[in-house]
Amino acid sequence: MRPSTSGVYGNATAWRDVIPPGYTLPGWLQDQGYYTYGVGKLFHTSRQIRTEDWDAYPQNLSDGSIDQTQTHSAATIEVPTTRGTKRYKAGDLSIAELATGDEAQRDHATVSAAIQALQDQSGEQPFFIACGIFRPHLPWHVPAKYFDLYPEDQIQLPPYRADDLADIPHAKPKPEHLDILEEGSWKKAIRAYLASVTYADMEVGRILDALESSPHAKNTIVILMGDHGWHLGEKLQWRKALLWEEANRTPYIWAGPGIHGVRGRTDAVVDLMSLWPTIADFVGAPPPTHVEGTSVMPLLENPNMPWNGPPALSTWHFNNHTVRTDRWRYIRWDHGGEELYDHDADPYEWYNLLHASNADRADGLDLTAIVAELRAHFPTTNRTPEEAKIHFAERSIK
Numbered sequence: 001m002r003p004s005t006s007g008v009y010g011n012a013t014a015w016r017d018v019i020p021p022g023y024t025l026p027g028w029l030q031d032q033g034y035y036t037y038g039v040g041k042l043f044h045t046s047r048q049i050r051t052e053d054w055d056a057y058p059q060n061l062s063d064g065s066i067d068q069t070q071t072h073s074a075a076t077i078e079v080p081t082t083r084g085t086k087r088y089k090a091g092d093l094s095i096a097e098l099a100t101g102d103e104a105q106r107d108h109a110t111v112s113a114a115i116q117a118l119q120d121q122s123g124e125q126p127f128f129i130a131c132g133i134f135r136p137h138l139p140w141h142v143p144a145k146y147f148d149l150y151p152e153d154q155i156q157l158p159p160y161r162a163d164d165l166a167d168i169p170h171a172k173p174k175p176e177h178l179d180i181l182e183e184g185s186w187k188k189a190i191r192a193y194l195a196s197v198t199y200a201d202m203e204v205g206r207i208l209d210a211l212e213s214s215p216h217a218k219n220t221i222v223i224l225m226g227d228h229g230w231h232l233g234e235k236l237q238w239r240k241a242l243l244w245e246e247a248n249r250t251p252y253i254w255a256g257p258g259i260h261g262v263r264g265r266t267d268a269v270v271d272l273m274s275l276w277p278t279i280a281d282f283v284g285a286p287p288p289t290h291v292e293g294t295s296v297m298p299l300l301e302n303p304n305m306p307w308n309g310p311p312a313l314s315t316w317h318f319n320n321h322t323v324r325t326d327r328w329r330y331i332r333w334d335h336g337g338e339e340l341y342d343h344d345a346d347p348y349e350w351y352n353l354l355h356a357s358n359a360d361r362a363d364g365l366d367l368t369a370i371v372a373e374l375r376a377h378f379p380t381t382n383r384t385p386e387e388a389k390i391h392f393a394e395r396s397i398k
Contacts, residue, residue: 001291002292002379004319007388009315009316009317014048017389020392020396023288025279030055032126034283037056037128038054039110039114040132040133041110056117061109061110083099084099085099088188090180090186090188090189091180091183094138094139094141095139096141102199102203105135105143106134112206115206115210117129136193140192142199149198155194157190160235160236173236174238177237221257221259224252225272225275226250228240229246234348235349243314243321244349245329248312248322254300260303264300264303265303266299267326268299269307269326270294270296273292274294276293277293277295311323311325315379325374328340328341330371330374332375339352340367340370342365354371
């Protein structure tokens with residue numbers, strides 16, 4: 001369900017306090033006869049795990065180096081104090097080039113548990129294994145060897161404009177970005193992010209290697225997805241809590257039997273609400289009626305087909321939405337602010353066509369009609385958290 005339906009807009013709200021039993025993907029897969037196993041950061045904290053929807057969800061992994069029982073909040077994660085570790089910051093971004101091996105990382109223990117779960121599957125029962133890899137979440141603390149792959153003098157800054165936000169009245173450069181500029185630490189931050197992504201890639205590779213050497217290699221679907229993108233100074237911003245392209249674009253890869261080719265790629269714009277409906281297509285059972293989103297099975301079979309599905313929709317807190325088509329991004333804020341970007345001419349979203357300063361770039365475009373068409377894809381239900389609690393409590397009673 002979309003946040004506008006569930007009323008769950010942020011990590012501070014424990015979704016299971018709002019949504020009654022019977023609404024989750026692993027619980028539905030159990031009903032279809034699947035063994036369900038989860039490990040790692042699939043939810044923001046352990047208190048948000050509905051354990052009855054999983055046949056197993058170990059939460060006390062420990063390799064002797066890091067306390068695996070801690071919450072997933074970046075503020076509570078500690079790395080081993082090891083001689084030779086290089087620590088520094090870029091703005092408020094904590095960076096550490098660790099003098100430890102891969103095995104000292106929490107993600108390594110998480111992936112090892114997922115691999116063991118895969119190896120334990122020996123019967124005819126179908127299985128669903130979900131492995132939540134923490135990196136590249138902050139803090140950017142990974143072994144130094146991953147930093148060594150990216151010499152700082154070879155780091156390239158993303159395309160940017162110093163006056164990028166001049167046509168967005170409510171937007172300002174993030175103070176953290178100004179600090180990074182003053183420190184001259186922009187490349188250091190990008191380098192740390194790349195190192196953390198590469199570390200995560202390595203852990204993904206461990207899972208794929210284990211699958212390849214298992215009896216399940218030829219009959220298992222693999223889905224790799226991130227939960228959000230990340231700004232590295234684009235639009236003078238950092239982090240994720242934004243409605244522009246960089247924060248909302250994320251890896252979404254399907255591979256396995258019935259999926260086109262090894263490197264099939266599509267330019268179709270979709271969002272992650274397609275996950276459950278597409279899994280349901282592979283399972284061969286219709287998803288429950290509460291499930292929103294559209295299956296992307298046709299694109300998995302033919303990535304080059306014309307895509308007539310809904311555009312990608314993202315929501316950040318109550319009634320702040322952005323819709324992305326193959327050409328347009330339209331943003332509407334709860335305070336009334338609006339933005340429109342033409343990706344055919346402006347892939348970096350530098351020119352808000354709804355601002356008077358860009359009137360020449362909008363020449364010949366019927367902006368009213370374009371905005372009306374895009375706005376039609378916004379949610380028709382926009383529940384506050386309080387409204388959602390009442391709604392689902394009544395459904396639970398019935």
